[in-house]
Ligand code: DX5
């Protein structure tokens with residue numbers, strides 16, 4: 337079967353934005369052509385960093401109509417689903433490693449009428465997703481250990497990515513595959529080739545200030561070369 341390749345989407349991670357003017361940054365990156373706004377929520381426990389909560393998400397909601405892709409890097413995310421839903425999330429992604437009962441939480445997210453995502457860390461095997469496939473709309477493959485922007489992609493994750501893509505096809509599931517960590521113009525095409533539908537980009541889009549946002553996003557888009565796509569699952 338020939339794989340269907342759709343135009344990959346760029347999710348701008350506001351972790352690399354200027355938090356002092358976050359609303360304006362969201363507006364500017366939307367205008368510059370980002371498809372999705374990726375919002376990293378960290379609790380200082382699941383990951384060694386603390387970022388933003390639902391009140392901040394709700395306050396930036398008015399600056400764009402684009403999809404809010406909320407990546408929860410927090411322990412026991414089930415306690416906060418309602419808060420992020422009310423704040424305006426369109427996708428809520430939980431970490432498999434942070435939740436005792438991921439199926440229950442994913443079902444709850446779906447019951448709110450938004451997309452349910454599940455993420456796995458670089459050290460987690462894709463086999464752990466086997467019993468989750470019926471309950472998620474998106475799988476987020478971490479290409480770095482979560483917690484910080486500006487890290488280098490762990491290249492072993494590309495194999496995992498293509499294994500998951502193959503699993504999604506084999507099981508005939510309608511699941512988006514997203515990647516996060518170190519995405520840049522050099523690895524963009526190989527990540528799409530390995531199966532990424534949505535690519536999160538923080539430093540590579542916010543790099544060098546507002547005047548570069550359009551150029552940075554174009555650079556990523558132009559680095560995608562359709563002829564690199566070789567898989568035929
Ligand atoms: C890392 C976050 C990422 C981060 C990516 O834990 O989940 O979304 O912002 O930043 P870059 O693209 O700079 O690696």
Ligand code: ZN
Nearest residue numbers: 376407516536
């Ligand atoms: Zn993220």
